[in-house]
Amino acid sequence: MGYPVILHLRGRRAVVVGGGKVAARKIHGLLEAGAEIVMIAPEAEPELQALAAGGMIVWKKKRFDPDDLAEAFLVIAATNDRKVNEAVTQAAAPGQLVNVVDDPERCDFHVPAVVRRGPLTIAVSTGGASPAVARRIRRELEEKYGEEYRLYLEFLQRARGIVLREVEDAEGRKRLFQALAADSFRQRGRWDEELAQLLANEKERNGERGKEQ
Ligand SMILES: C[C@@]1(CC(=O)O)C2=NC(=C\c3[nH]c(c(CCC(=O)O)c3CC(=O)O)Cc3[nH]c(c(CC(=O)O)c3CCC(=O)O)/C=C3\N/C(=C\2)[C@@H](CCC(=O)O)[C@]3(C)CC(=O)O)/[C@H]1CCC(=O)O
Ligand SMILES: NC(=O)c1ccc[n+]([C@@H]2O[C@H](COP(=O)([O-])OP(=O)(O)OC[C@H]3O[C@@H](n4cnc5c(N)ncnc54)[C@H](O)[C@@H]3O)[C@@H](O)[C@H]2O)c1
The missing domain is CATH 3.40.50.720 (NAD(P)-binding Rossmann-like Domain)
Incomplete structure (x- = not known):
């Protein structure tokens, strides 16, 4: 393999x-x-x-x-x-x-047969068993992951830089990255607005933790 x-x-x-x-x-x-x-x-x-x-x-x-x-x-x-x-x-x-x-x-x-959506690459290989099946699966994936994924992945790339810069705590980053990766987040389409809200929530959480200590 x-x-x-x-x-x-x-x-x-x-x-x-x-x-x-x-x-x-x-x-x-x-x-x-x-x-x-x-x-x-x-x-x-x-x-x-x-x-x-x-x-x-x-x-x-x-x-x-x-x-x-x-x-x-x-x-x-x-x-x-x-x-x-x-x-x-x-x-x-x-x-x-x-x-x-x-x-x-x-x-x-x-x-491999490839679908590209901005920074997203999906590659399909059958190891030479059937290039025609690799092509068919590539076409199915092109339907499922349409052009809208390009903008979404470009947004995520930007968002990643912002989160890494602004959120220091590893748990907080993980929470944010998971929220941004959810398909419901993608589908709502209010990416920048919701990112700003999520960052504000993290800051508030940290502020409260600071007060507790
Ligand atoms: C994925 C893709 C990428 C690309 O080439 O960009 C690719 N072949 C594609 C299409 C395709 N190739 C062939 C057909 C005709 C139908 C059929 O034969 O099935 C079709 C379908 C079509 O054209 O519709 C014929 C064929 N292909 C190979 C041989 C030689 C042999 O098997 O001995 C023969 C026989 C030649 C002959 O007649 O003698 C060999 C290879 N082809 C590979 C890749 C590698 C294995 C990938 C894997 O299995 O996953 C490998 C091993 C080496 C390599 O090329 O890297 C691209 C689809 C891109 C897309 O549409 O997205
Ligand atoms: N891997 C794959 O995805 C895949 C798919 C279909 C076919 N094939 C195989 O690929 C081969 C090529 O297919 P094609 O449709 O591109 O063929 P083609 O006939 O369209 O092109 C062959 C090319 O090879 C060049 N060539 C011939 N002798 C040369 C030499 N001595 N030096 C440099 N160049 C030379 C020719 O000038 C031509 O440009 C087929 O014979 C088939 O076995 C592979």
Whole structure:
């Protein structure tokens, strides 16, 4: 069983070998994560050509050779030629994370199906058993956790900073974080107003405790 992680790729180089439909899907995910993408392929899908023309990715218009992996943190072998994909895995140095789109067994990692809502990431993997089921479950989760979760999570991110700054006592923080995480809180939609009230309640509680001592 794999170990799920969220990789921070900002400023790190990802080399994608291949420029077809599967490479395009992987490149979109890597772009969202802020990776520096180098694509190696003699031909590429129009959307990838456009990304290269716009400076969003670097396109080396050529066939793969092992030198292409220099300085890569992460490598995706996404050509339609099994032999080339295998050559990519052979060329990778120990420590480079390699994904091979037609060989789950040789992958250091699989790419899950993903729902993103601002800071919220929901990832679904079947470990290669059925990517189509991963896609179906991803779609179901997209319905359940709609766009409204983006604003809510952005609010929570801000609120977290405020609570950590203003509430010193660990129990109080826990009480507040649980209140903010409740679905009833989210649904009422008066987030800033209720946060201010909750913070005031905590201050009052502390004041009273201060008086007791
Ligand atoms: C989740 C997703 C992420 C992404 O790619 O971004 C992803 N595949 C997706 C879709 C998809 N892939 C395929 C179909 C056609 C239906 C079918 O075959 O079932 C569909 C469905 C479609 O396109 O609708 C075919 C396929 N996929 C792999 C093989 C090779 C093999 O199994 O040997 C073949 C056969 C190729 C052939 O025909 O020869 C291998 C892998 N695909 C993975 C990920 C990794 C395991 C993830 C997991 O199991 O959870 C793994 C192991 C490696 C990797 O790529 O990381 C993305 C959904 C994104 C979304 O919609 O949200
Ligand atoms: N993992 C997945 O999610 C998934 C899903 C569907 C298919 N697949 C597999 O992925 C493979 C690729 O699918 P696709 O639809 O993107 O194929 P595609 O035919 O659209 O694209 C293949 C790409 O590989 C490039 N290429 C070929 N030889 C190369 C070389 N020597 N060096 C560099 N680039 C080279 C081509 O120029 C092209 O850009 C399929 O053969 C299939 O086995 C994987």
